[in-house]
Amino acid sequence: xxxxxxxxxxxxxxxxxxxxxxxxxxxxxxxxxxxxxxxxxxxxxxxxxxxxxxxxxxxxxxxxxxxxxxxxxxxxxxxxxxxxxxxxxxxxxxxxxxxxxxxxxxxxxxxx
Amino acid sequence: xxxxxxxxxxxxxxxxxxxxxxxxxxxxxxxxxxxxxxxxxxxxxxxxxxxxxxxxxxxxxxxxxxxxxxxxxxxxxxxxxxxxxxxxxxxxxxxxxxxxxxxxxxxxxxxxxxxxxxxxxxx
Numbered sequence: 027x028x029x030x031x032x033x034x035x036x037x038x039x040x041x042x043x044x045x046x047x048x049x050x051x052x053x054x055x056x057x058x059x060x061x062x063x064x065x066x067x068x069x070x071x072x073x074x075x076x077x078x079x080x081x082x083x084x085x086x087x088x089x090x091x092x093x094x095x096x097x098x099x100x101x102x103x104x105x106x107x108x109x110x111x112x113x114x115x116x117x118x119x120x121x122x123x124x125x126x127x128x129x130x131x132x133x134x135x136x137x138x
Numbered sequence: 139x140x141x142x143x144x145x146x147x148x149x150x151x152x153x154x155x156x157x158x159x160x161x162x163x164x165x166x167x168x169x170x171x172x173x174x175x176x177x178x179x180x181x182x183x184x185x186x187x188x189x190x191x192x193x194x195x196x197x198x199x200x201x202x203x204x205x206x207x208x209x210x211x212x213x214x215x216x217x218x219x220x221x222x223x224x225x226x227x228x229x230x231x232x233x234x235x236x237x238x239x240x241x242x243x244x245x246x247x248x249x250x251x252x253x254x255x256x257x258x259x260x261x
Binding site: 057059061067068069070071074076081082084115117119121127128129130131132134 | 183248249253
């Protein structure tokens with residue numbers, strides 16, 4: 027069964043460093059997303075991506091964040107100058123319209 | 139106002155019994171979709187079931203069924219014959235806007251999540 031794959035599963039970084047979270051969406055899906063879940067809290071939408079551009083972003087997704095689809099398969103989230111409050115589980119998801127968005131297993135980011 | 143409300147922070151259920159997880163939503167859009175996800179302790183988000191606002195019948199997927207009451211704006215998840223492996227966090231989510239417009243406008247596909255309900259199945 028096709029699945030969304032995220033790497034790494036866990037990343038520890040020092041405050042102020044840049045991190046890149048990587049995702050391989052399901053191959054025939056057209057919409058890609060990043061969500062985050064701070065420990066013990068609800069899942070929050072960050073950004074959606076379609077046709078090689080951002081289609082929607084939340085107020086959380088400020089200039090510190092960027093997304094890219096560098097080739098035909100990968101979808102990345104870059105966080106510049108990480109802060110302690112960026113520590114969270116980051117989920118990549120992809121969807122083909124009516125179906126539910128299928129989520130990857132998540133990357134747990136810990137900023138120290 | 140909260141768009142998705144899950145009023146049960148946690149609940150216990152006896153193995154083999156059914157459990158109903160509550161979800162109410164708030165939207166002025168006539169077209170929307172409702173989703174349920176399961177998050178086990180390992181952290182991944184597993185898609186369970188989908189209900190479209192214009193779907194005539196309640197959605198079912200194996201042991202999962204969705205009790206959709208449009209007038210009351212509720213979309214409760216029913217898990218029948220609970221198993222120990224059902225112990226997890228369960229999230230209700232909503233997508234506002236019809237999917238066919240989403241294809242054209244490339245927007246409206248984002249999901250808004252509720253706060254979740256933790257289910258613990260007792261043997």
